[in-house]
Amino acid sequence: MKVCIPTTGEGGIDDLVGQHFGRVPTYTVVDLDTNEINVIPNTSEHMGGVGLPPEFISKTGTHIMLCSGLGPKAVHMFEDFGIDVFVGAQGTVHDVIEAWKQGKLTEATDENACKEHRHH
DSSP, X not given: OEEEEEXXXXXXXXXXXXXXXXXXXXXXEEEXXXXXXXXXXXXXXXXXXXXXXXXXXXXXXOOEEEESOOOHHXXXXXXXXXXXXXXOOOSXXXXXXXXXXXXXXXXXXXXXXXXXXXXX
């Protein structure tokens, strides 16, 4: 199973979780079965590239997205790709994975999506 975390750099398992989901410089994908770590650059339109994070993250084989928070549109896009989203992540990639394994993160819903990201 692969989990993906928005990150602030290229530090891998010790990197810090990025607070602004769509605008982080990297996403760190961790394969929990093999412990393989893959840091991918954010090539989305938020960073001058093309497309949105759920689109290219889905191509990595990610099953679970762990992040501090994100808007409802992104949550729905991940759901459309079959990726479950959990919010409340903080600390390092390692910390976040441990918190998720212990059930300390919350599954994203319309109710807990970032309100400032809502577009009416």
